[in-house]
Amino acid sequence: MFRWNSKLKILRKALKEWSRKEFGNNKICLGQLRNQLNSVQQLAPFEDNLVVQAGIQEAIEVVLAREEMYLHQRSRVNWFNHGDRNSSFFHASMIQRRQRNQILRLKTANGNWKDTDDGIDQEIASYFSSIFHDDGPRDMASVLAHVPLSITEEMNTLLLRSVEDHEIKAATFQMGALKAPGSDGFPGLFFQQFWEVIKGDTCAAIKSFFSGNYLLKKLNHTNIVLVPKIPHPEALPHFKPISLCNFSVKIISKVVDFINTTSGAWSIPKLKQVLSEEEALSISCIPISKTGTEDSMLWDFTTNGKYSVKSGYHKTWNDLILSKLEKPTSSINPPSAFWKFLWNLSIPPKLKHFWWKVCRNRLATKENLVRRNCANTPMCPRCGKHSESIEHLLCHCKWAKKVWFKSPISGGFFPNNINSALSWSIAAKEEMDKGARVCLHMERWLGLWVRGVNSRLPKKLSRFMLLPPTGHPKLPKFGQPPPPDMxxxxxxxxxxxxxxxxxxxxxxxxxxxxxxxxxxxxxxxxxxxxxxxxxxxxxxxxxxxxxxxxxxxxxxxxxxxxxxxxxxxxxxxxxxxxxxxxxxxxxxxxxxxxxxxxxxxxxxxxxxxxxxxxxxxxxxxxxxxxxxxxxxxxxxxx
Structure with missing residues (x-):
């Protein structure tokens, strides 16, 4: 344990010296490179000057990437990946956290305010001294004699067994890589990135602790940080003390409370101790990896699950477009009698299914395609003036109005009065007879839908879709046997x-x-x-x-x-x-x-x-x- 702590101390000093000589101050280095770039850009565009300019630009990119990575680690933002030139965001997050945790004045128990450094220090020391005051040793033997034993021999044997290397590694990689470091300055990222180099000394130090040896006092030194529990704290009860332990101590104290390490499944009794029955059941349904897969955060709007500024921009832009759509909102819940009426109509099945899709807003209109991130714009491709909703496509579009106006079966049907296909269908149910008029109206709507879809396709593709289907090989009805050796x-x-x-x-x-x-x-x-x-x-x-x-x-x-x-x-x-x-x-x-x-x-x-x-x-x-x-x-x- 002592040798491990000494190595970390020597390494910390060597890394600080190496960083100072190798990188220096990023701000000063970036300013010097930009001045050099301005000087080169003022020269004639000869090949030698262009090569020098490209080299300086590459060096600037390296410095910017290093600065962004540095700010990302200090911002404690673990859901946002660096690499998209997010330096301003990381810097703002760091400043915001620093301002939120800053204590400028405190209110004492008497209601007086202390705003000097010495006064604040005295108030904090007095407050926590009173909380952790010790009244002396107490004899608990008489009480403990009536407490039943809860640790069985099997559990005691399991607790006393030696710690394995894979358990130490699992504990190391389960903790946050960029959490605030302790007094030694080494975050979890260091232990995880260079595990193959330091695993021997790390495992030996952890095993020496569990085998009965002592823990060095220097390793157990912590930095106490007061984190606000409310937006605008005034007194010390409004703060929560957080201990910034060394990462080596975190490895020792890491315990997976809610996962059974033997079976790799959720521990249902422990979940029910802190959660309701329903919440415990929902959490127990979440599958857990059995091969040691690391936890990760995923962004649902990219194929690879990683966040980028581009994907965030597209998501925000699509939400903005959908919020400004002119389609009126409706909270109509169709009664079951309407669906019985629809499915019992004496019309072809394809018209029933089409009407059901219209009422459920299940057609692939441009508006619905944008909502599912399958199109760039919700605008109607025919008129180009309004978003293509179901009502616009079938009734409100100038192209659809011409069809209804010239149709001999549109008597009494006024497209301008339809703000919701579902509302119109429920209202018109009582006025329609179970046959001819419904069939004619649905056929007209279906024809408008087919023509609307065809208008989006290239002419060659439209002609191809009109060709009769040709023969194709049938899929096998039964599974195929494996080879003899499988x-x-x-x-x-x-x-x-x-x-x-x-x-x-x-x-x-x-x-x-x-x-x-x-x-x-x-x-x-x-x-x-x-x-x-x-x-x-x-x-x-x-x-x-x-x-x-x-x-x-x-x-x-x-x-x-x-x-x-x-x-x-x-x-x-x-x-x-x-x-x-x-x-x-x-x-x-x-x-x-x-x-x-x-x-x-x-x-x-x-x-x-x-x-x-x-x-x-x-x-x-x-x-x-x-x-x-x-x-x-x-x-x-x-």
Whole structure:
């Protein structure tokens, strides 16, 4: 422990000296480079001068990047990546935090104000001395005699076991890299970036503490910071003391309170101690990585999940456009009688579905496309004067009005009076007979929609879409057998919305279709997609537990298979699961394949409610329904 602390002390002095000589003051260096650039730019544009100018500009870029990185680390903003020239934002965040934490005066218990440095120091010392006053030792033996033992022998053995290197590394990388450092000046970023260099000394120092040796007083020195608990604090009770410990002490004291490190799952009893039943259930449904994936923050409006100024600008601009749309808002909740009326109409099914999409605002108008970040502008491509909402496309556009005006079936139908397709549909329900007029109006609306979509497409593409469909190869109805030297795992999940639970089924078969092994289990999940991803990871862990390699894993969920074989950033709900799947797949050389539902019936049956009576020996003695499915698949494999 002493040698480790001495090395950190020597390294700190050496790094400060190296930084002073190597980089100097960024502000002074940047000013000198800009003066040199101005001098070179005033010279004739010869090739030698242009080369010198390019070199100076490159040096300026390096200094700016270094300054931005420095301000980013000091700003404590961990959700915003540097690299977009955000120096002004980081500097403003740093100044704002400094002003918020600054104490200029304090109100005493008597109501008097102290605004001098000595007076503020005396008030703080007096306040905390009274709080932590010790009345002397007390005999607690009589009280402790009636306290039952809560630590079992098994728990005591677990607590007394030696600390492993991987546990120390996990604790190091779970803490914030840019949190405020302690008195030694080393943030978590230093330990994480140079772990391979310092892991030997670090692990030895941590193990020496847990083996019974003492902790150096210098390592336990902390800087106390008073953080305001309210916007405008006046007295000391309005502040919360925060200890800025050395990062080495944080490694020792790091404890994952709510995660069971043995099973890698949430500790439900501990969650229920501090949260409500509903909150604990929701948190328990969030999947946790089992391969040591680091926590990260994702930006939902970019494909790679990283924030950039460009993506933030586009998000803000789209929100501004949508806030100024001329479409009136409505909070109409259509009664169930209207939907019964719609679905019972004697009109073609395609008109019913089209009317339902109109009332639900499910058509791909320019306004809806902008809302989903699929278009740059919501303006109507025909008139170019208004945003293309459903009402504008079907009724208000000059092009649509001409169609209604010239139509012989528009009697009594006035497009100008329609502010909401849903409101008009509910109001017109009583006036329409269940047949001809509704059919004619919906056909007219459908024709307007088709022509509106075609007007956005290039002429060649429009003509191509009018061509009759040609023959195409049919997809295989059943899954294909694996090669003779490979095994195949099929998995599926069934999700129960009301209980927020899911059942999963996994089966292992050879190239002849013989059932070799399988599993069925229950998990907590917030959606069917999360349940499918969770069972997908369990299938990979199933192969790892059996030490299987060169195995094919099949599923009828095409989106998960696509995410597992690509580098796309998955939705945050399944990010930990997909990351684990990719790591295990690369480690075991697994192959992931999509199969239609007909080729995944065995796993689907195991995951369904019909398999609730499965016994312990269902792999050796499959139930009759499962046996029939296996025999059918085996006949296809032959």
């Amino acid at each position: 095994l195949k795992i099929n998995y599926d999940a069934s999700w129960i919305d009301s209980a927020q639970k899911s059942w999963g089924g996994i089966i292992l078969r050879n190239s002849r279709g013989c059932l070799l092994d399988g599993r069925r289990f229950c998990i907590s999940a917030n959606s069917a997609f999360i349940a499918e991803a969770f069972i997908f990871r369990e299938a990979c862990l199933f192969a790892k537990a059996l030490n299987l390699q060169n195995v094919s894993i099949e599923s009828d969920c095409a989106s998960l298979i696509s995410l597992s074989v690509s580098e796309l950033v998955p939705p945050w709900e399944v990010l930990a699961l997909i990351t684990d799947i990719r790591k295990i797949g690369a480690e075991l050389e697994l192959s992931f394949c999509w199969t239609p539902r007909e080729g995944n019936e065995a796993a689907h049956w195991i995951a369904s409610s019909r398999a609730s009576t499965l016994g312990c020996n269902w792999v050796s003695f499959p139930p009759i329904p499962l046996l029939n499915i296996l025999c059918k698949d085996a006949s296809v494999y032959q």
